[in-house]
Amino acid sequence: MTSLLTGKVALVTGAAQGIGRATAERLADAGAHVLLADIDGGAAQATADGINATHPDAASGLAVDVRSEADTRAAVRTAIAQWGSLDVVVNNAGVTRDATLRRMTVEAWQAVFDVNLLGTMLMTQAAAEVLREQGSGSIVNVSSISGKVGLVGQTNYSAAKAGVVGFTKAAAKELAHRGVRVNAVQPGLVNTPMTSVLREDVLQQKLAEIPLGRAAEPHEVANVVLFLASDLASYMTGAVLEVTGGRFM
Template sequence: MAALLTGRTALVTGAAQGIGLEIARLLHEHGARVALADLDAERAGKAAAELAAAGPEPVLPLGCDVTDETSVDRMVGATVERFGSLDVLVNNAGITRDASLRKMTVEDFEAVIDVHLKGTWLGIRAASAVMREAGRGSIVNISSLSGKSGNPGQTNYSAAKAGIVGLTKASAKELAHRGVRVNAVQPGLIRTAMTAAMPPEVFAEREAAIPMKRAGEPHEVAGAVLFLASDLSGYMTGAVLEVGGGRLM
């Protein structure tokens, strides 16, 4: 398979584990210089070392709090300083603080909105400032099917992931004339540490409702991100791709 991102620089947030790490790994395999950003800088360092050992392209670990404007600006600045460009940004960082409406605290609502929605907005703003000047770039935001259908116990998460869709489309319209594309991916039930913590009967019930009758794997989400990051999707912006086994079609 020909490398799709040779000579490009990609920055992935929440990249120390799970879906973020698989995205970073696949972009690296396709020839990108990759910056792995995570709130856990130590874990990002270990993930970066793992990727660096697997291929020739350089890898840069970065600590970043995506809810902090200065931290996000430094993350983008450090990536450009090290690699000389920024061609791809993947806004993947996320958390969950699940609870019913009756039991959810304001702090848990705000924490999830801040990481997902504010964090994605800060990432788009910082990266697009660089990409606009270059006249090209691809930003991929990670939403969720829960932002389309809503999940009980996830009023914060579902609201944030729905908000990312609106943010994607609005920023895509603002940036299209400067050659910067903004798209989103909506994963469904994916096998990660987060879903592994679900009660087995709940996981089985959700899996049974999927037409393909199985949960997805992190690398399948990464494949959709690679497509949107590469020139294969050169005439796509403001699009939202579902990676959910047909669950909400």
Template sequence: MGLLEGRAAVVTGAAQGIGLEIARVFAAQGARIVLGDLNAEALEKAAAELAATGATVQTVPCDVTDAGQVDALIRACVDAHGALDVMVNNAGITRDATLRRMSEQDFDTVIDVHLKGTWLGLRAASLVMREQRRGAVVNISSLSGKIGNPGQTNYSAAKAGVVGMTKAAAKELGHLGIRVNAIQPGLIRTPLTEAMRADIWAAKESEIPLQRAGTAVEVANGALFLASDLADYVTGAVLEITGGRGI
């Protein structure tokens, strides 16, 4: 029996990177997966890959800043599987620039996707989970939300907000049997980060006590722990998956 055998999970931003790896690990542990992402083409490709491994998977194109689309994503899971056991709010973007050069639109867009998008997913999931009297929510924050990154005032602020939201929701929803936790990944190898200049990448790796970047599967394993019964007495926690960076 897998750690998530027979459970229904929704993952946003699931077409690639960390979101897809979380879906892959959850499916390998027996979960039935509903993938949400804005990129419909990439979403179908991801679903085909998971289905080829025998996973039960469906897709719902979803803009996480649109409440109606988020609600539809959650409804699709409940309609297909009769429950929503796990919600992973992972969708994210970057619009990096210094304070002097960052546009108001780039600030608003990042805040909307990361902070409002997480709130909409959390709210929609909690409305289902409170009726079930059970459920686990995993919000993906970032080490940037703890230590801040130059050129990322928008992203760092949004990811710090995700932590505050997680703790507030954990206090609000705990008596209903709903656990809410967050993960703060550090430097993780993804297509986005590997586009970084080699010298910048090397400088960042040198700051990590374990002397290497992490992998998406290492973040996914953390999400698996928080989503599973192994973390039955864990709520309001922030799990740093950073190789020690930022301590």
């Protein structure tokens, strides 16, 4: 694993905690330099400091709001200024604002679309400017199994995460002839701060749906992101990989 991304430069959004943090750690384990972009720049830098403790100078943190065109472009410029190129982008930043359709507000709908879908488009657009000229690159978008099956209380999130799949496939077609691959992962239930707020009965109901019988740890999603990011997946583009322990297969 150590040599999969040697000499490569990666940018991971929402990297301060959870799946993004585990992904940044895995990419650094694989030899990459990693820019951890998060709306909480201090937390991103603290996570980067943790990575640097075992991989000196491999990581740095940056305050980035993926909803901002200026921020996403600045993030791409920062990665290149720091390490000379950009090879891997992981669009992981995401939020939920759960409510049943009866109670769904325009604010909750928009908030989820802005981070999960607009943010993914803006960062991909900014990175693609560089990757298509370079003639190589791998973009991995973090969707959700909610975007495949639709989950009660998540009309906004399910729609946005399904949107990430459509976006991934369209961008994959636009960028393939320039040597740039675009793929997605659809995690199921993962032990992160996002899911730590679930009510116990809701958690038990979800666990009962999972053939492997447990939630994923963040690094188990990160391993699949690493695979798609690396040349091991050199003939994959527009693919959507489920990382669900068999839930909703």
